[in-house]
Amino acid sequence: MPPKKVFAGARLRALRVQHKLTQSELAARLDISASYVNQLESNQRPLTASVMLALAETFNLDLTSLASDASDRLVIDLREALADPVFGEAAPNLQELKSVAGNAPDMARSVLALYEAYRKTNERLASMDAALSRDPQSGVTTAYEEVRDFFHYADNYIDPLDRAAEALAGELGEFGSERLRRLIDYCAEIHNIKVVLSPPASGERLVEFDRANRTLWINSHLEPSSQFFRIAASLGGLEQATLFDSLLDGASFKAPEARAIARMGLANYFAGALHMPYGAFLKAADAYRFDIEELGRVFGASLEQVAHRLSTMQRPRERGVPFFFARVDAAGTITKRHSATALQFARFGGACPLWNVHRAFEAHGQIIRQLAETPDGKSYLCLAWSHEKRMGGFRGTTRRYAYALGCEISHAGRLVYADDLDLGKAMFEPIGISCRICERRNCPQRSVPPLAAGISVPADRRSVVPYEIG
Incomplete structure (x- = not known):
């Protein structure tokens, strides 16, 4: 398989602006032409190995930060937002989303902010709660x-x-x-x-x-x-x-x-x-x-x-295992979420019910493991546990949380938690980000249909989920 081409126009442009350089000045530092810098920043040409090495040496960058797709989280957030039926057939495909996230990240964030405002406005219009209706920030992030x-x-x-x-x-x-x-x-x-x-x-x-x-x-x-x-x-x-x-x-x-x-x-x-x-x-x-x-x-x-x-260990040249970390309350709401992996948490809805973090409350005091696979084909080792935070004595308050920590399966061998697991032959449980954007057709725990797919309701047969997708 040929090596993946690395297009990093937005990151290169941001680096140049950060150091207050013109394209010509950056070209001089990298010993390339100004027109080549322009082509790199506009993603007309990919970064070559020699240019990446020059960038790493000149600006003390970690090569993995250049080669990695830092726009993954933006793509996932955009895909989730644009799956809303309000966009209809105008919703862009995955390649277009990657192009926007890679070349115009500020525009991508503006779209997310606009959708967030639209979603909140709709929620407030649908609610009869007088307190929400008087909220001066209605519809604003x-x-x-x-x-x-x-x-x-x-x-x-x-x-x-x-x-x-x-x-x-x-x-x-x-x-x-x-x-x-x-x-x-x-x-x-x-x-x-x-x-x-x-x-x-x-x-x-x-x-x-x-x-x-x-x-x-x-x-x-x-x-x-x-x-x-x-x-x-x-x-x-x-x-x-x-x-x-x-x-x-x-x-x-x-x-x-x-x-x-x-x-x-x-x-x-x-x-x-x-x-x-x-x-x-x-x-x-x-x-x-x-x-x-x-x-x-x-x-x-x-x-x-x-x-x-562990989820913060992303120092250039000294990176640890890329982990995701989340804290979930008893209602299933994610109250903390950080991810250095391709797995990103639902931004506009609840978490996947098949994720082992929801079972942690039942196994209080234990660290439970799950081998999971997301719809994009990536596999993860997921850990989950629960804990009570008590304040004071008998009448003091108790807060209960479940926690999730995990990494891609390629790093699992570095973790003690994988020692007795046959990662090559193990069965991986299917999980997703949230039901709203999950494409799996046969999930028995699905709570709502995916926004981007139609459904049918058969008159003469019934499964666990009362509708069929597609």
């Missing part, structure tokens, strides 16, 4: 959705913030039970901040910072791993305020609350990177073959924190 997309399209990896956290982790020293105390001491010595661990006077407050008195209060009912995380997030907001502002200025959020939400997200990112610094965490992950329980023990972190961190 919400602040939380803007922030979700900010991290989504950054591959959930923020390089300067990750490296800053790693540098501070080096100052804190070895991992172990005393690391929380060293972080508290660091706050006192460097920032004159007194950290107080005590139960809440009322309510379920997790953290509060009294700036006037330089006192950071942390809920002592939290697990030590969560206490460390909350202190680290507050510290990140103080130490990295200038970097936060720079990152947020470049995001161009539209919703007024989005900047504050994104700042909180960046603080949480810093906390995770400080808790599990990149180099040490990647080395330990390889040594323990991605056993999340062992990694939690080494770094004093919860399984959720470990799994979330």
